[in-house]
Amino acid sequence: MKNILNVKSIEKYYGNKGNMTKAIDNISFSVEEGEFVGIMGPSGSGKTTLLNCISTIDTVSTGNIIINDKDITKLKSKALDNFRQNELGFIFQDFNLLDTLTAYENIALALTIKGEKIPQIDSKIKEVAKYLEIEQVLQKYPYQMSGGQKQRVASARAIVTEPSLVLADEPTGALDSKSSRLLLERFEMLNQDLKTTILMVTHDAFTASYAHRILFIKDGKIFTELVRGKDSRKEFFNRIMEVVTLLGGDDNDVF
Numbered sequence: 001m002k003n004i005l006n007v008k009s010i011e012k013y014y015g016n017k018g019n020m021t022k023a024i025d026n027i028s029f030s031v032e033e034g035e036f037v038g039i040m041g042p043s044g045s046g047k048t049t050l051l052n053c054i055s056t057i058d059t060v061s062t063g064n065i066i067i068n069d070k071d072i073t074k075l076k077s078k079a080l081d082n083f084r085q086n087e088l089g090f091i092f093q094d095f096n097l098l099d100t101l102t103a104y105e106n107i108a109l110a111l112t113i114k115g116e117k118i119p120q121i122d123s124k125i126k127e128v129a130k131y132l133e134i135e136q137v138l139q140k141y142p143y144q145m146s147g148g149q150k151q152r153v154a155s156a157r158a159i160v161t162e163p164s165l166v167l168a169d170e171p172t173g174a175l176d177s178k179s180s181r182l183l184l185e186r187f188e189m190l191n192q193d194l195k196t197t198i199l200m201v202t203h204d205a206f207t208a209s210y211a212h213r214i215l216f217i218k219d220g221k222i223f224t225e226l227v228r229g230k231d232s233r234k235e236f237f238n239r240i241m242e243v244v245t246l247l248g249g250d251d252n253d254v255f
């Protein structure tokens with residue numbers, strides 16, 4: 001198995017002397033190719049900071065992040081832009097689709113930026129649209145789609161370039177339970193069939209139960225890890241809830 005992500009002893013401080021927040025306090029972990037890993041933790045525990053550092057949106061204070069054999073903490077701005085386009089796919093809670101473009105054009109844009117030719121763009125979009133069940137909405141604009149459809153279009157945009165790593169930040173945060181389930185089932189398929197490597201931040205135990213492994217973050221540190229193993233999704237959900245309950249409170253107010 002190839003190592004896709006290697007986070008080595010990272011720390012992240014915000015502010016300056018006298019007014020310093022240690023958002024990440026010595027975190028190390030790795031993700032193998034084809035893994036589906038969830039990150040959970042209470043509000044303010046450092047989940048978004050961690051994801052932002054991995055996604056090159058923010059920089060670490062110390063430590064290294066290696067993605068597909070490249071140390072992103074050493075890349076300069078132009079190289080970082082290229083790296084982001086070629087190696088990473090992003091899925092956000094609020095979709096981040098361009099309102100003036102159709103679903104088709106939103107997905108095509110990711111490929112155009114990479115310099116792909118029109119016939120290849122068209123066949124790749126059709127293939128990914130079938131997978132994510134969005135063929136019927138390809139000619140629609142974001143305002144004409146449901147939240148679930150928008151998130152599946154955003155997911156198509158994230159994976160159509162075949163990135164080494166897909167980073168998802170609360171992907172079901174704005175979806176109802178039916179749309180969440182459909183999206184997560186698609187994530188499962190993408191992960192199993194196409195070996196897409198996914199790292200997903202969520203506060204929701206149901207969403208997290210689709211992952212193979214969960215890292216729980218507290219006060220900027222990894223305090224425990226759960227591996228699904230041979231458990232069914234339901235059994236894994238129950239184990240996640242045990243950790244959540246152990247920390248006091250239900251899944252909504254703790255995570």
Ligand SMILES: Nc1ncnc2c1ncn2[C@@H]1O[C@H](COP(=O)(O)OP(=O)(O)OP(=O)(O)O)[C@@H](O)[C@H]1O
Pocket residue numbers: 014015021022023041042043044045046047048049050203
């Ligand atoms: N730009 C910033 N400047 C100063 N402090 C920050 C900044 N961003 C985050 N922090 C602090 O770093 C810590 C971690 O924040 P982070 O947003 O990563 O947490 P989180 O786990 O994603 O929380 P939530 O679930 O509420 O989104 C918090 O104490 C937060 O106040």
